[in-house]
Amino acid sequence: MPVRTRGFSRCLRLAALMCVASSATLRAQSITAQQVIDRIKANVGVPWTLPTVDTIKAGDAGTPVTGIAVTMMATFDVLQRAAREGKNFVITHEPTFYDHLDSTGTLVRESDAVTAAKLKFIAAHHMVVWRFHDYAHRMRPDIIMTGVVRALGWSAWQDRATPWRFHMPATTLAVLADSIRRKLGAHAMRVVGDPMLSVSELMLVPGAAGFPTHRLAMRDTTVQVLVIGEAREWETVEYIDDAIAAGQRRALIIIGHIPSEQPGMEDATRWLQSFVKDVPVGFVPANDPFWTPASLPTTQTSAPRDATAPSAASPARPRRPD
Numbered sequence: 001m002p003v004r005t006r007g008f009s010r011c012l013r014l015a016a017l018m019c020v021a022s023s024a025t026l027r028a029q030s031i032t033a034q035q036v037i038d039r040i041k042a043n044v045g046v047p048w049t050l051p052t053v054d055t056i057k058a059g060d061a062g063t064p065v066t067g068i069a070v071t072m073m074a075t076f077d078v079l080q081r082a083a084r085e086g087k088n089f090v091i092t093h094e095p096t097f098y099d100h101l102d103s104t105g106t107l108v109r110e111s112d113a114v115t116a117a118k119l120k121f122i123a124a125h126h127m128v129v130w131r132f133h134d135y136a137h138r139m140r141p142d143i144i145m146t147g148v149v150r151a152l153g154w155s156a157w158q159d160r161a162t163p164w165r166f167h168m169p170a171t172t173l174a175v176l177a178d179s180i181r182r183k184l185g186a187h188a189m190r191v192v193g194d195p196m197l198s199v200s201e202l203m204l205v206p207g208a209a210g211f212p213t214h215r216l217a218m219r220d221t222t223v224q225v226l227v228i229g230e231a232r233e234w235e236t237v238e239y240i241d242d243a244i245a246a247g248q249r250r251a252l253i254i255i256g257h258i259p260s261e262q263p264g265m266e267d268a269t270r271w272l273q274s275f276v277k278d279v280p281v282g283f284v285p286a287n288d289p290f291w292t293p294a295s296l297p298t299t300q301t302s303a304p305r306d307a308t309a310p311s312a313a314s315p316a317r318p319r320r321p322d
Contacts, residue, residue: 032064033056040135040272048135057095067279073093075287088128090128091272092132143267145204147263176199177189185259186256193244194244194251208229214239229255269282
């Protein structure tokens with residue numbers, strides 16, 4: 001028995017050594033976040049120049065990658081879902097820390113609780129967050145626009161010389177808006193203009209391109225509709241509203257930033273999968289956080305039964321505003 005025990009102990013030690021060696025080998029063979037970034041730079045098809053916002057926003061470039069989560073926006077929810085899927089390298093199109101440049105200095109100095117929680121989660125799960133924005137749009141063709149056009153089914157109507165212009169069969173503004181809402185899942189869309197306006201010429205400018213770009217897109221007076229991701233209400237929205245008041249046949253459809261570009265990052269996922277095969281690469285869609293009262297079930301918007309006549313056994317509840 002003693003001999004057998006010593007033999008068993010030696011086997012255990014040998015197995016442990018093999019596990020350590022195997023883990024070390026796996027770490028040595030694992031692709032790092034920086035190596036993935038370098039492959040993207042090599043495959044993007046245009047020269048990589050500075051300055052750019054396409055940089056690491058959190059984590060260390062030398063971190064071994066267990067999986068890649070591609071997303072429209074690295075929200076806390078997206079990070080949590082990526083971690084559950086075992087993906088620790090997150091590639092996001094939009095900022096992670098509430099600013100175009102992801103400047104966290106003030107947030108950290110002021111001990112912002114939301115920022116601290118997000119950073120703590122990223123560190124605890126050995127995650128790396130990298131932004132892919134400028135060069136996604138600089139690809140030829142722009143991979144974001146390509147994905148959105150694919151999702152909308154507008155390829156046949158796209159102008160070859162001006163890719164953001166579309167010549168469509170005539171329809172009404174209401175029908176067009178509803179089609180976009182359904183195809184992109186834009187459940188909190190907003191529209192400016194006459195619902196019955198006949199439209200066939202439109203400009204598609206996903207994301208938040210800004211008023212100067214929006215205004216230039218509408219310089220051609222034959223364009224009836226501008227379709228965008230988001231805008232300040234006192235810029236593009238007021239401009240289109242004033243154009244309508246001035247007698248122009250114009251309209252504006254505001255999709256929402258996330259649904260307006262998300263299909264592009266879905267296409268970017270498939271593109272990345274074509275040359276990164278070392279680890280799993282998956283698309284983790286960002287949820288559009290907006291909702292409207294009209295989109296809720298009736299049970300969630302109806303007033304409580306006793307709202308107008310509270311019983312003696314229960315305190316009065318505030319009325320739901322009309």
